[in-house]
Amino acid sequence: MIGILGGGQLGRMLSLAASRLGMRTHIFCPDPDSPAFEVTPHKTVAAYDDEAALAAFADAVDVITYEFENVPAATAALLAARKPLHPGVNALAIAQDRLAEKTFLASKNIPVAAYRAVATLADLEAAIDALGLPAVLKTTRLGYDGKGQRVLRERTDAAAAFAALEPKPLVLEAFVPFEMEISVVVARNASGEVKSFDPAENVHTNHILHTSTVPANIAPGVEKHAAMLAKVIVVALDYVGVLGVEFFVVPGTDRPSLIVNEIAPRVHNSGHWTEAVCLTDQFEQHIRAVLGWPLGDPARMADVVMENLIGDDVARVPAGNTQPHLYGKSEARPGRKMGHINRITRRF
Amino acid sequence: MIGILGGGQLGRMLSLAASRLGMRTHIFCPDPDSPAFEVTPHKTVAAYDDEAALAAFADAVDVITYEFENVPAATAALLAARKPLHPGVNALAIAQDRLAEKTFLASKNIPVAAYRAVATLADLEAAIDALGLPAVLKTTRLGYDGKGQRVLRERTDAAAAFAALEPKPLVLEAFVPFEMEISVVVARNASGEVKSFDPAENVHTNHILHTSTVPANIAPGVEKHAAMLAKVIVVALDYVGVLGVEFFVVPGTDRPSLIVNEIAPRVHNSGHWTEAVCLTDQFEQHIRAVLGWPLGDPARMADVVMENLIGDDVARVPAGNTQPHLYGKSEARPGRKMGHINRITRRF
Known part of the structure; x- marks a missing residue:
């Protein structure tokens, strides 16, 4: 049980x-x-x-x-x-607090956006001095789907944003000029076995995930680098279960660099595509890890796009050649995740 | 609901x-x-x-x-x-009675083994005269996994087999010299849309399905012929839902011929492989048909083998690169289906 x-x-x-x-x-x-x-x-x-x-x-x-x-x-x-x-108390404590998470990741040499802790308005002024503008002010806890954050473009935005965001403390993050967001869903079990699914390219609409496309439009070297960083994180956390790692892909002169945006100590919306094209999906992978089983096979059998069904989008199901997942929610409120569909874009 | x-x-x-x-x-x-x-x-x-x-x-x-x-x-x-x-009363009545089923199939020019109804021992003697030996004596109802049938090799087997098999009436079927058993899981919805999964090659052990292998080792023409026969059956039955059709593949001088062994008005054990390699598996396909939805995409993304876990076989899970399905049964009795595993044998 x-x-x-x-x-x-x-x-x-x-x-x-x-x-x-x-x-x-x-x-x-x-x-x-x-x-x-x-x-x-x-x-x-x-x-x-x-x-x-x-x-x-x-x-x-x-x-x-x-x-x-x-x-x-x-x-x-x-x-x-x-x-x-599973995941354990320590990993949970780190991943549920944006400041603890960034401090932890930075201590393991995982690239994160420059940041400053902000407990007071004076802290925020000093943080703006250090990081410049634009920058993003975020709560350290309870944020999701764009909630609990404000973009600061001018110094005059600071006081109102500081007052509005709760709970305190906050964290100011330097703006990252990314060209793409990708994510890796990685799993680790108590024996130390680590397996990750292929990176997904994520597009958000109104701060809510809209689509995850696999493969992401990145070079194989960037894919491998993302998987490697994800592995470093789960090993450093002594993690058991599935972890979602969101990356910013930042253009570079040589090759793009990766910056970890955030980690989520759970199955992740950007991993729902695994249900359609992997022998083991992220949900089974998490349960295997939690049970102490060997991890399953995360290899893909096709290219795929996952699309979230938000609010009234759910009326588009049933459709033709898609794999729908509906959550059985009674009311389709605007902004509410009602389901998702997986669509195969290329068979191997 | x-x-x-x-x-x-x-x-x-x-x-x-x-x-x-x-x-x-x-x-x-x-x-x-x-x-x-x-x-x-x-x-x-x-x-x-x-x-x-x-x-x-x-x-x-x-x-x-x-x-x-x-x-x-x-x-x-x-x-x-x-x-x-769904499936409806008429399809159920036909598929749950071996004699009604054979009569129905024969009336639609679907090839079945030669058969005779057997209500009395005298009927059985006459049926043996007509069909020869060996032959298989079966109950018309409630048979499964080899239960409710006896192979007759000698005339002296007849009386004991007749006495043992219940409930009456029985049916005697001519022995079919098949080289292989295959099955097709086909779906039809109320709009008349019909889609079938690829044929599986089935191997039984102790009269219980052991493995279903896809693709079956048959020529493309035989695959198409099996799908066509399955379609004729669901159309003739005005069927709504998923139907399992078991075929004997009989060697021929030109090409093998197909004889329908039996039909099952439900999802079928030999279709469990669809969960691993199809965007829509047989269970979702059945639910779609029952709901009046468009049918999903039954195309395969890989070659696959499904293996049943019978009795203590279930102790082999968890294993490495397989997709296990366990049924949560409390007791692993001999001969009891406890779960199954899907294994990919070739990725496209």
């Missing part, structure tokens, strides 16, 4: 993958309408700080994982004291 | 496919330990002749399908009177 914290679409797809491997899953989520509650009879509806509910959940399962990086530290500690928690 | 009769591995995999498409599923099965009960919160534990439970089940769902051909006629009629049932 695998316990999964979070009942959104990622938890749902993790549960489906676990079921294919003969496992049972127990979903813990405060929202009684969680999509993942429809794919298993075992659930707990409770707040993430409900210690009695968490303890009962831990007692009911054999191993625990999660679908989102904002699991409170106290929640993770309580669970990890009772049952194996 | 899709209602599924039967809670074994096929019902479980149908439910998982429906969940990927954003549907909810309700499983109806008399066995409280059914594997499919672990992949949805909606279930009914009741006998297939419990009319009150069937009515409540029908009222709770939007459309109904099933994982096995032995759905009692009265059950199917009761359900079909309340909600759409």
Whole structure:
């Protein structure tokens, strides 16, 4: 019995993958309408700080994982004291805090954008002096899909942006003149085996991922470099599970350089294409790692594009030669991820 | 909400496919330990002749399908009177009765083994006179995995075999000197769209499917002929859903001929390979047909072998570069299908 914290679409797809491997899953989520509650009879509806509910959940399962990086530290500690928690408490603490993450990555010589911690408005003024403008001011926690960040173009933007962004502290990042965003979904198990899927080229619309295209339009050397950096990160974190690594591709005189934008300690939206064209998809790969199994084969059988279905986009399904994944959400609100489709663009 | 009769591995995999498409599923099965009960919160534990439970089940769902051909006629009629049932009552009645099936196929000029109905021992003696020996005596209903049949080699085998096989009536089939068994999984939706997966070459051990290999070692012309015969069958049945068609390949002077062994009005064990190498697998294809959606793309991305895990075979998982599917059955009894693995043998 695998316990999964979070009942959104990622938890749902993790549960489906676990079921294919003969496992049972127990979903813990405060929202009684969680999509993942429809794919298993075992659930707990409770707040993430409900210690009695968490303890009962831990007692009911054999191993625990999660679908989102904002699991409170106290929640993770309580669970990890009772049952194996993968990815572990340390990796979670780093990946859920933008400042801790950048400090960690920089300490391992992973290239990141220049940054400064910003606790006060005076810190922000000093950070602008150091990094120049434009720059991006971000919360250190709880940001996603473009939420929790503001681009600063003029010094006069600073005070309002500082006041608006919560929770504090913040971090100021130098603007990166990237030509493309790519991501690598990498997996590591407790034996130290590491396998990554091919890099995807990501396009965002309104700060939400729109498409992931594989292969990315980058040279083989850049692909290998991205995979190598992803491997360095999971090894340095002593990581168990699947990790999403987002990179900026920055044009260079010789070849493009890669800068890590952020890491996500979970299955990743930009890895959904793996379901269509890999013998082992990212969800199964994560479950294998969590179970202590050998990792599966991440090689691709075709070129593919994943497209998110946001809000009313979901009305486009059913369509012809695509692989639709729908999350069973009751209401198609604007900006809400309702599903995705995988489309093969070239067979080998 | 899709209602599924039967809670074994096929019902479980149908439910998982429906969940990927954003549907909810309700499983109806008399066995409280059914594997499919672990992949949805909606279930009914009741006998297939419990009319009150069937009515409540029908009222709770939007459309109904099933994982096995032995759905009692009265059950199917009761359900079909309340909600759409796919495949329909007529196709089910034909496919669950070996004699009705052979009569139907022969009436459509589909080649089948020579056969005679056997209600009495005198019928059997006359059938042996007509068809010769060896021949195979089979029940008309409820046979599977080699159960419900006896090979007759000598006339002296007749009385004991007749006495042993239940329920009556029986059917005697002439022995077919086949060199290979292949199967085609074909789908048809209510709009009349028909798509089939490539034929699989099947090897049985102890009368249970052991491996399905794709492509089958047959000429392209034989592949096309098999697909054509499968299409004729689903069109003639006005069929909605996925149908498994098993063929004997019989050596010929010019080219091999095909004889239909049997049809199964459901997803089929010999189609499990589709999960590994097709954009749309047989389970999604069945759900698409049941929902009235356009059929998906059945083209293969690689060569593949599916191997059943019978009884203790399941201990071989986890293994390296395979795609395992485990059914979550509590006890690995000898002869019990516990899971299967898909292995890619050649990438295109």
